[in-house]
Amino acid sequence: xxxxTHADGFIHPHTSDITPQAVYLQRRALMQRMAAGMAGAxxxxxxxxxxxxxxxxxxxxxxxxKSAVSGATTVEKITDYKDATGYNNFYEFGLDKSDPARxxxxxxxxxxxxxxxGLVKKPANYALEDLLKLSPQEERIYRLRCVExxxxxxxxxGYSLAELIRRVEPLGSAKYVEFVTLADRKTxxxxxxxxxxxxxxxxxxxxxxxxxxxxxxxxxxxxxLPKQNGAPVRLVVPWKYGFKSGKSLVRIRFTDTQPxxxxxxxxxxxxxxxxxxxxxxxxxxxxxxxxxRIGEDGLFSKKRKTLMFNGYEPQVGQLYAGxxxxxxx
Amino acid sequence: xxxLLLHPAAKPLLFVACLLPFLWLxxxxxxxxxxxxxxxxxxxxxxxxxxxxxxxxxxxTPLRMLAELPALARFxxxxxxxxxxxxxxxxxxYSWFDMGFELxxxxxxxxxxxxxxxxFTTFLLLTPLALTSFNRAIRWLGARRWQRLHxxxxxxxxxxxxxxxxxxxxxxxxxxxLVYVAILGVLLxxxxxxRWLGHARPGAGAMPVKR
Numbered sequence: 001x002x003x004x005t006h007a008d009g010f011i012h013p014h015t016s017d018i019t020p021q022a023v024y025l026q027r028r029a030l031m032q033r034m035a036a037g038m039a040g041a042x043x044x045x046x047x048x049x050x051x052x053x054x055x056x057x058x059x060x061x062x063x064x065x066k067s068a069v070s071g072a073t074t075v076e077k078i079t080d081y082k083d084a085t086g087y088n089n090f091y092e093f094g095l096d097k098s099d100p101a102r103x104x105x106x107x108x109x110x111x112x113x114x115x116x117x118g119l120v121k122k123p124a125n126y127a128l129e130d131l132l133k134l135s136p137q138e139e140r141i142y143r144l145r146c147v148e149x150x151x152x153x154x155x156x157x158g159y160s161l162a163e164l165i166r167r168v169e170p171l172g173s174a175k176y177v178e179f180v181t182l183a184d185r186k187t188x189x190x191x192x193x194x195x196x197x198x199x200x201x202x203x204x205x206x207x208x209x210x211x212x213x214x215x216x217x218x219x220x221x222x223x224x225l226p227k228q229n230g231a232p233v234r235l236v237v238p239w240k241y242g243f244k245s246g247k248s249l250v251r252i253r254f255t256d257t258q259p260x261x262x263x264x265x266x267x268x269x270x271x272x273x274x275x276x277x278x279x280x281x282x283x284x285x286x287x288x289x290x291x292x293r294i295g296e297d298g299l300f301s302k303k304r305k306t307l308m309f310n311g312y313e314p315q316v317g318q319l320y321a322g323x324x325x326x327x328x329x
Numbered sequence: 330x331x332x333l334l335l336h337p338a339a340k341p342l343l344f345v346a347c348l349l350p351f352l353w354l355x356x357x358x359x360x361x362x363x364x365x366x367x368x369x370x371x372x373x374x375x376x377x378x379x380x381x382x383x384x385x386x387x388x389x390t391p392l393r394m395l396a397e398l399p400a401l402a403r404f405x406x407x408x409x410x411x412x413x414x415x416x417x418x419x420x421x422x423y424s425w426f427d428m429g430f431e432l433x434x435x436x437x438x439x440x441x442x443x444x445x446x447x448x449f450t451t452f453l454l455l456t457p458l459a460l461t462s463f464n465r466a467i468r469w470l471g472a473r474r475w476q477r478l479h480x481x482x483x484x485x486x487x488x489x490x491x492x493x494x495x496x497x498x499x500x501x502x503x504x505x506x507l508v509y510v511a512i513l514g515v516l517l518x519x520x521x522x523x524r525w526l527g528h529a530r531p532g533a534g535a536m537p538v539k540r
Contacts, residue, residue: 082365086364097365150366266499284444295365299367299368
């Protein structure tokens with residue numbers, strides 16, 4: 001704020017600095033109501049309506065604490081629950097963005113077991129209940145950037161995958177982690193379609209998987225994951241394009257060779273193993289320099305600039321020091 | 330049937346019917362009914378409707394001859410202009426939503442990406458056809474030359490399909506592409522077959538008609 005003194009002479013404020021009378025009167029009315037003890041009730045119903053609009057209240061709530069991990073809680077506007085749960089890529093349930101919300105109800109999430117195997121000292125089958133209790137659940141508000149050029153801001157619930165990895169004690173020879181997702185023809189109508197090889201497999205380098213931002217997520221919007229968002233447990237790697245974050249995980253395997261992942265197998269020239277969000281490396285058919293934030297960037301507003309590593313460069317940049325990110329895209 | 334097609338209300342009715350997808354999209358955009366990503370929905374829809382009207386336009390002549398309904402020909406020009414209308418909206422949508430109307434970026438994008446280049450070329454091929462669609466242009470060019478010019482629509486059909494194929498191929502989503510390949514294959518194949526048999530003089534299938 002600029003402090004004006006007599007030395008400035010006769011300065012009028014800008015008209016935009018003057019509080020409009022209507023707003024001023026509203027404030028007066030609010031203060032009067034507060035004085036009358038009504039504000040409590042008014043605000044309570046207002047915040048509740050907001051909370052209901054956010055969650056839809058259809059699945060079980062989850063409790064979580066704020067995450068202390070650096071970069072884990074962006075303050076950007078959170079995407080509407082309706083968009084986050086109605087606009088999904090989950091090809092096991094259909095190829096259109098609206099298909100998963102319509103079809104994923106058939107997914108059976110109990111009982112659920114995640115097998116952890118490969119180059120580890122303590123391979124194990126984790127029942128979902130045990131996995132949920134393995135480490136305290138945290139809320140993480142991450143940007144999600146899809147390779148298709150759109151983005152969202154999503155409040156996940158989960159904990160760092162590193163918590164699980166430390167418990168199974170990877171061998172020195174383990175260099176990569178492979179994530180295998182459910183491929184059940186009975187409940188997933190599009191498993192078997194020629195779009196991809198099933199099951200959908202994703203992978204990370206071990207140091208990427210160990211990074212505290214790499215999240216094993218069980219919920220979002222303060223509730224357990226909706227089925228179309230990858231229930232009951234999924235991966236979230238916020239600095240990579242969305243497809244790297246496998247949904248409905250059933251197996252985590254530690255290997256010494258780079259896993260053959262679904263999209264880099266289907267179209268190797270378009271989707272690389274790393275697939276870090278990178279505005280300077282374009283997809284062959286479209287630019288990755290900009291993105292459209294779902295529900296926020298209007299039809300006619302300019303798309304926003306995509307950030308290196310989706311804005312997580314301070315946290316993850318050093319993982320790729322000295323690497324040619326054009327070659328390892 | 331022929332009387333129905335020649336009815337004075339037939340053309341205005343078709344005009345409105347062809348405009349319905351556009352009106353529906355305008356309503357959808359205004360009422361926020363296009364889902365989470367309205368820009369993408371508009372781009373896809375206008376592309377889809379361009380291909381659909383292209384199929385309809387190319388179906389007029391085979392239908393006219395096979396069903397012996399010469400009156401069908403009076404709708405061909407309007408259908409053809411609707412191809413251009415939706416193609417123009419498609420290009421406009423891309424330039425606006427994706428490129429923010431930045432001419433330098435658009436030219437750069439067209440030059441850089443074969444997929445966009447093919448789509449843009451399709452639009453360019455359709456442009457002279459739309460510009461010479463009125464009667465005076467036919468007279469001015471001469472029927473023969475006009476016919477030759479309008480055979481560009483076949484090239485546009487193939488390139489438009491290639492543009493669509495290119496978009497879908499990397500995601501292996503070829504089901505819809507194959508439907509259009511089949512339809513356009515039949516429509517273009519029929520023309521090749523007729524010429525092969527020597528049934529028609531060159532260009533007879535694309536005879537210009539008086540209103």
